Amino acid sequence: MFSLDSQLERDTVSVAALPLCELLLMNDSNYPWLILVPRQASIHELIDLSDHDQRQYQLESNMISRLLQSQFKADKLNIAALGNVVSQLHIHHIARFYNDQAWPKPVWGVLPPLPYAAAELTEALTLILSGLNSQTLVAFDWQQG
Amino acid sequence: MFSLDSQLERDTVSVAALPLCELLLMNDSNYPWLILVPRQASIHELIDLSDHDQRQYQLESNMISRLLQSQFKADKLNIAALGNVVSQLHIHHIARFYNDQAWPKPVWGVLPPLPYAAAELTEALTLILSGLNSQTLVAFDWQQG
Numbered sequence: 001m002f003s004l005d006s007q008l009e010r011d012t013v014s015v016a017a018l019p020l021c022e023l024l025l026m027n028d029s030n031y032p033w034l035i036l037v038p039r040q041a042s043i044h045e046l047i048d049l050s051d052h053d054q055r056q057y058q059l060e061s062n063m064i065s066r067l068l069q070s071q072f073k074a075d076k077l078n079i080a081a082l083g084n085v086v087s088q089l090h091i092h093h094i095a096r097f098y099n100d101q102a103w104p105k106p107v108w109g110v111l112p113p114l115p116y117a118a119a120e121l122t123e124a125l126t127l128i129l130s131g132l133n134s135q136t137l138v139a140f141d142w143q144q145g
Numbered sequence: 146m147f148s149l150d151s152q153l154e155r156d157t158v159s160v161a162a163l164p165l166c167e168l169l170l171m172n173d174s175n176y177p178w179l180i181l182v183p184r185q186a187s188i189h190e191l192i193d194l195s196d197h198d199q200r201q202y203q204l205e206s207n208m209i210s211r212l213l214q215s216q217f218k219a220d221k222l223n224i225a226a227l228g229n230v231v232s233q234l235h236i237h238h239i240a241r242f243y244n245d246q247a248w249p250k251p252v253w254g255v256l257p258p259l260p261y262a263a264a265e266l267t268e269a270l271t272l273i274l275s276g277l278n279s280q281t282l283v284a285f286d287w288q289q290g
Contacts, residue, residue: 044221045210045221045222046206046207046210046222046224047207047210047211047214047222054203054207055200055203058199058200058203061191062191062192062199065190065191065192066192069192076189076190076228076229076232077190077191077192077226078225078226078227078228078229079191079225079226080223080224080225080226080227080251081222081223081224081225082223082225082251083221083223084221084223084241084248084249084250084251085249087221096229103229104229104230105229105253105254106225106227106229106251106253106254108250108251109250109251
């Protein structure tokens with residue numbers, strides 16, 4: 001039975017339950033940083049997902065990627081399934097900017113996490129949820145196609 | 146028209162042409178480190194691939210992932226599409242080990258690249274090509290299914 005890893009729970013804010021994945025926001029205001037966690041127990045690698053679930057993952061990953069481009073005006077997306085510390089399968093989707101403080105390095109280990117202030121968090125969640133709402137129907141149409 | 150980015154060309158050894166992607170081996174013997182580069186011009190993000198090509202990419206990524214598990218006995222896979230320095234879409238597939246020198250950090254920026262000696266390179270390429278051959282038919286069957 002799936003339960004969210006305790007470190008992921010501590011480090012993130014829950015945003016939405018997508019058909020396959022929990023959508024989390026990393027509580028680090030240095031970057032718009034979303035994480036997809038398939039609701040599957042004892043899964044560590046993308047290849048541990050069934051073919052069907054891989055397609056659904058790709059659909060949700062695409063949705064989140066477009067959202068980071070449209071709502072946050074990302075210059076570049078960084079998408080990564082690492083899991084060296086938290087082994088529960090989770091896939092990072094990070095909006096990068098040419099002027100962010102870690103650019104062009106990958107974000108891990110560069111800056112200490114900077115938790116959101118309440119107003120910033122509200123603003124980020126509003127952007128994410130409105131981006132999500134504008135895309136949900138497209139995703140469902142594609143599933144039916 | 147597709148041509149491989151010059152930095153990718155310098156940093157890697159060409160292994161095979163898969164149906165969608167060039168398969169490259171990073172010339173860094175610290176880790177078994179494969180890179181998939183879709184043969185598409187002016188592509189920077191996974192979402193720039195068509196639906197069809199995303200499925201084909203997933204198939205090739207799965208093949209490479211299984212290869213890193215079976216031939217190199219990886220403890221963990223690290224899969225990442227970053228592209229902050231080289232913007233041509235390329236997806237890292239890295240076999241990680243609990244006792245590799247960067248563990249548990251992501252590999253980028255931790256150790257300077259350690260180019261393969263000739264005998265090591267031959268050994269690595271032999272492992273990769275035999276792993277690839279043992280999986281190719283499975284991939285083609287799945288495409289027809």
